[in-house]
Amino acid sequence: MTVPAMLRDAGLAALVALALALPVVGIRTVDTGAVLGLDYRFGWVAIAVGIVFGGRLTALLLYDRLPRGPRRIRTKGLAGRSRTLVRYAAVAFIVFAAALPQLPFSDRYVVDTATQVLIYVMLGWGLNVVVGLAGLLDLGYVAFYAVGAYSYALLAKNFGLSFWECLPLAGAFAAFFGILLGFPVLRLRGDYLAIVTLGFGEMIRILLINWTTLTGGPNGLTSIPRPDFFGLAFTRSPAAGETAFHEFFGLAFSTQHRITFLYYLILILALVTGWAVERMRRLPVGRAWEALREDEIACQSLGINRTTTKLTAFAIGASFGGFAGSFFATRQGFISPESFTFIESATILAIVVLGGMGSQVGVVLAATVLVLLPEVFRDLAHYRMMVFGLAMVLIMVWRPTGFVTQRTPTVRLSDFTPDPGAAR
Amino acid sequence: MEYFLQQAINGLTLGAIYGLIAIGYTMVYGIIGMINFAHGEVFMIGSFLTVIFITVLGSLGIHPTFTIIALVLLLVIPFTGVWGWSIERAAYRPLRGSFRLAPLISAIGMSIFLQNLVQFLQGARNKPIPVVVPGGFTLVESDGFPVQVRWLQIVIVVMTVALMIGLTTLIHRTRFGRAQRACEQDMKMAMLLGIDVNRTISATFVLGAGLAGIAGVMVAYYYNVVNFYDGFLAGLKAFTAAVLGGIGSVPGAMLGGLLLGLIEAMWSAYFSIEYKDFAAFSILVLVLIFRPTGILGRPEIEKV
Structure with missing residues (x-):
């Protein structure tokens, strides 16, 4: 992914974040007697959108450096080792x-x-x-x-x-x-x-x-x-x-x-x-x-x-x-x-x-x-x-396996690696 | 008899709302085989957006008229659509091909998160909104018991019927509908034939979320009060409706919703109002035991 493409992607993410945050974060209804009052917090919206933009851009930049490969659930974890x-x-x-x-x-x-x-x-x-x-x-x-x-x-x-x-x-x-x-x-x-x-x-x-x-x-x-x-x-x-x-x-x-x-x-x-x-x-x-x-x-x-x-x-x-x-x-x-x-x-x-x-x-x-x-x-x-x-x-x-990985079956054949992802 | 009629009208209204939410469950289940547990929260967000928009319009000096009702509806639908899209993108798409329970656990987490997020952002108190569609008419009256129909009830039922017609056309007549049905039958094959599966799934979520948003608007108008935990129970009931009608089937979801609404209204009227949720969940269990495919569903074939 080129840098402009990344910027565009992050921009789109920020746009989505804006749509999500604008009414729900930006406007808060407050109790003021009989009718609801309003409380505007557009600063929060700006922060949220900024975080999403920055986060997405960082994630893309980092992801680009990572080796690609099919996602696998690690079956050998702490317990196995x-x-x-x-x-x-x-x-x-x-x-x-x-x-x-x-x-x-x-x-x-x-x-x-x-x-x-x-x-x-x-x-x-x-x-x-x-x-x-x-x-x-x-x-x-x-x-x-x-x-x-x-x-x-x-x-x-x-x-x-x-x-x-x-x-x-x-x-x-x-x-x-x-x-x-x-x-x-x-x-x-x-x-x-x-x-x-x-x-x-x-x-x-x-x-x-x-x-x-x-x-x-x-x-x-x-x-x-x-x-x-x-x-x-x-x-x-x-x-x-x-x-x-x-x-x-x-x-x-x-x-x-x-x-x-x-x-x-x-x-x-x-x-x-x-x-x-x-x-x-x-x-x-x-x-x-x-x-x-x-x-x-x-x-x-x-x-x-x-x-x-x-x-x-x-x-x-x-x-x-x-x-x-x-x-x-x-x-x-x-x-x-x-x-x-x-x-x-x-x-x-x-x-x-x-x-x-x-x-x-x-x-x-x-x-x-x-x-x-x-x-x-x-x-x-x-x-x-x-x-x-x-x-x-x-x-x-x-990390679908949690803090401590232990999806290893208690008994298993010595050189058989199950792939739970495949057996859906 | 008049009492029964009155309950039937109330039940039908409630059922139409359940049906609208249930469609979201059933379409998502049909296409990716997962229960979108967070769907009830999208409905709740729809209700909250209604309160927010009505209050904003009210503060600008615009008071509820028919135009405003329509305007709020048109505002809420795209926003809930974006919520639906984001939920799928963030919590479900990365999990395709993970182990079987992963998407469901993620969905539960999403549901808990959204509920508490809205509580945090908007407060835990009940939010009241003004009556926007006042009045109604008396259908029949005998022995001093008038059977009343609120205008809003008519609006809800008519709108639901119109949406059903629109949705059926969308699924059976358009390019998107064809892609969606293809993905439902065989996702891999659809992909090989050049259908953008990810986009189709996203569109399904957006559509379902939009319908849930409409239901949210209607519930806010109907009950005039909104709370952050409303989505949980409504979602559960709508899921029951989807199962009752046969999960995966859009007309089934509507039928299931109407039936569930009627059963609930009748149960509250003739047995006990305290146990009405109990009755709804009993129906869920009974249907799953005796007819897991629901009324209109297809049997599910398990393949290796």
């Missing part, structure tokens, strides 16, 4: 995570934030089974999270069951919902599945809002029982005949105890999830998931039952969502449909996509970044979702 490195990183992460509440700089805020990160890690690992391994795009994952949270809250409140009794039940309920949804729709093509799961997530939320007698409607459920430590409650003054945690261990009462306990609880839950997923990948069903992701028709020809294989992925992913949900309920002590919107599903999906679909380590990285960034840059919290959305697009365009 250095599994041991990943293993060391995982061990280091676990040691760090286990030591975190005891470290000098950690206070209530640090532990709370870390708990938040771990919830998303767990959800990410759960969704990774469905999206990353089995290649089924689930846009309603939050529904299973909600099912887990509400089943814990309702069981604990109405039947007095403890957290540990409820946990498997919540997982089972979520898995049941997963099967209930999956059974009819899993025969569908990938994109249909995505939309149906999205619809399902919304249906669950509508149900939670409107079924007031059971779920408390938009007000949600309050005073959900908190978990105890093998029968020892985390309260200052326990009920008659009970012993509190601090009394049993002869410590001074501190609210920090419960927070630390909750942190270790989610750490263990998350680690169990990660371990289970890692093991399952190596089982026949796990291999079938990955094979199904790469080529459905080939799988069918080899006698893999598409429906049951997908259904197991769906149910297992859902049950991890359910576990995380009951932890969420017991940690917050309060849940409402507000916590289970599509944005939440999108956040979890963003974690899986940014982390590199199928990668366990990537999920940890992505969850940490996505939770910590808005915490560190408070001002950015507003633009969090905007950045998520943009990041999802850019990751797909530039």
Whole structure:
């Protein structure tokens, strides 16, 4: 491309940017009593157009220098090159995570934030089974999270069951919902599945809002029982005949105890999830998931039952969502449909996509970044979702494999390079 | 009976709007086999542009008359068209030939981005706009229950019918339509025969976005209030309509839209208004289970 041609191309891009920005950026309607007022910001438009012109020109100039070739998804990545490195990183992460509440700089805020990160890690690992391994795009994952949270809250409140009794039940309920949804729709093509799961997530939320007698409607459920430590409650003054945690261990009462306990609880839950997923990948069903992701028709020809294989992925992913949900309920002590919107599903999906679909380590990285960034840059919290959305697009365009590349099937023939781009 | 008639009229209006948005989904799906998840946001941007233009015209002392309505419509269509073109160019075209879920994930990201961008740029509050087409007439009246038809409802339905006729002609009679149908059947072959596939796909996006823009204008006039999250639900419903009618089929999208609008209106009238979205999504699931090709769709043959 010659320089004038580049200039023309960049000029056209700038023109498009002008058309996009002029009304939407340049003119802002503001509330001024009965009639909307106007606020003109043509300076912003000029900046936007300038950025597009400059960006396009730079991109063209750089692109011209690059060697041309067909775009390929890299299948050999971090995982292929250095599994041991990943293993060391995982061990280091676990040691760090286990030591975190005891470290000098950690206070209530640090532990709370870390708990938040771990919830998303767990959800990410759960969704990774469905999206990353089995290649089924689930846009309603939050529904299973909600099912887990509400089943814990309702069981604990109405039947007095403890957290540990409820946990498997919540997982089972979520898995049941997963099967209930999956059974009819899993025969569908990938994109249909995505939309149906999205619809399902919304249906669950509508149900939670409107079924007031059971779920408390938009007000949600309050005073959900908190978990105890093998029968020892985390309260200052326990009920008659009970012993509190601090009394049993002869410590001074501190609210920090419960927070630390909750942190270790989610750490263990998350680690169990990660371990289970890692093991399952190596089982026949796990291999079938990955094979199904790469080529459905080939799988069918080899006698893999598409429906049951997908259904197991769906149910297992859902049950991890359910576990995380009951932890969420017991940690917050309060849940409402507000916590289970599509944005939440999108956040979890963003974690899986940014982390590199199928990668366990990537999920940890992505969850940490996505939770910590808005915490560190408070001002950015507003633009969090905007950045998520943009990041999802850019990751797909530039690096469809995410932070950590791991599209390598767990088992593979030694000198066979699959090209997922070809097997569409 | 009068109540039923009134609901049918309301449902038809709503259905016409769903149909207009659904056409965008169905055409894009037909040509490149992806769900343009961001399509609902284009519709929402159309609504916002309406608010902006009406307010600008109002501040210039021009008050809504029939000419203004038409003028706003003519202004909004090209702008949403540019949005549609840009979305395709930036988020979908680079992904052709990538793995199967990549365009869909990109589309979801685009949708989230646009929604929050508009919230950031225009604020999170509801934007009110004045009534631009006031009045209506009473169709029949019995037992003190008047069946009313708003002029705007007539405008919406007539416009939709006219657009459908225009679009059908465009697809069946013009060079672009022929290219588009060729790409739909076999993109590689069309390319070999000298059809500019990229341009055809872009044009399809522009067309779909233009129709979504028209729907956005109509919704802004109809409900007199606009919000940045309107696109999400409307997009989902329109997608349901497209599936119901048979995805890939333009008349099917219109039919699906009308049916969905009617079902929703009747459900709200006779069952419960709280569960009307629930009903819409149930329809989506049921159609996909029992008749995945929809009413007018062709069965999809999976090839290796």
